[in-house]
Amino acid sequence: MTHLITDHLGRKVNITASPKRIISICPAITETLFALGLEKEIVGRTKYCIFPKIIVENVPIVGGTKEVNIEKIRNLKPDLILAEKEENTEDIVHALEKIAPVFVMEVQKIEDSYRLIQTLGELTNQELAADNLIASCKASFNSLVRKQNGKAAYVIWRKPYMVVGGTTYINDILHTLGFHNPFEKNDSRYPAVTIEDLAAANLDVLLLASEPFPFQEKHVPEFQSFLPNTKILLVDGEMFWYGAKMIEAGAYLEKLLSMDFSDLSSK
Known part of the structure; x- marks a missing residue:
């Protein structure tokens, strides 16, 4: 039995009531599916879907987030494919919907992450597990005490x-x-910026992520050379993933907040 539902982009998708062969082409979605207890239903993932470690290695890789192996996906006979607007391209979605229903999610805010978890629960008949996961994520993030820490x-x-x-x-x-x-008003979600742009932003803090580009300690002097008065920190990019990762991310972000930013107000 199938039912017609609307995905996060407003697309009408005809989905089986109890999907048993799910392919996820978004790392955060894959990790969240495992957190909902769906390890037996996951039959395909991308090479970037690396959590939960070891367990996920048993799931066949069908490509990356921007390029997938159509024939491999077809041979896996999925009854549901899960994608995310930012992670996956429109062309991939159009190609895959010829094979199986493709439900596209969209995450732009923390609240959207909770919606993603709830939606996954509804799509897979794991509503209770989804409710519990959301509660755990909220508990993790609600411990964060917001302070005014300047521009980053x-x-x-x-x-x-x-x-x-x-x-x-x-x-x-x-x-x-x-x-x-300072760059949140830019037209692009991930704008390219110059040295001059970064210097003119008068940043208090610059966060260098470990992914997708693997920034390391050796890169800090490069930025410090033109941002001499900016605190430059290396951060674990995986702790800025949405979905199930939020449970452990809360403690990581709380530790980040515990750093001494008291000198920033004097800038």
């Missing part, structure tokens, strides 16, 4: 430098941590 940019790429803009989950986390992102 979150860097995801090098050559060119790219930062998070507005309408992103990471930007909402920055707000939750009490930071203002």
Whole structure:
């Protein structure tokens, strides 16, 4: 039995009432499916779906988030494919919906992450598990005490430098941590910026993420050379994932907040 439902983009999708062969092409969705106890139903994932560690390795890889192996996915005979607007391209969604129903989610804020978990529970008949997971995520994030910590940019790429803009989950986390992102009004969700742009932003804090570009300690002097008065921190990019990762991310972000930003107010 199938039923017609609307995904997060307003698309009508005809989905089986009890999907048994699910492919996820979004890492955070894959991890969340496992957290909902659906390990037996997950038959395909991307190479970037690395959580939960070890367990996820038993699931066949069907490509990446921007490029997938259509024939491999077809041979896996999925009855539901899960995607996310930012992670996956429109072309991939159109190609895959010829094989199986594709439900596309969208996460731009912390509240959207809770919606994603709830939706996954509804799609897979795991509503109670989803409710419990949401409660755990909220408990983790509700412990964060918001302070005014000045202006911050979150860097995801090098050559060119790219930062998070507005309408992103990471930007909402920055707000939750009490930071203002000078690049949130940019038209792009992940704008490319120059040295001059970063210097003119008068940043208090610069966060260098461990992924998708693997920023390391050796990159800090590069930024410090043109941001001499900015506190530069290396952060675990995986702790800025939405979905089930929020449970452990709360403690990580709380530790980040515990750092001494008291000198920023004097800038």
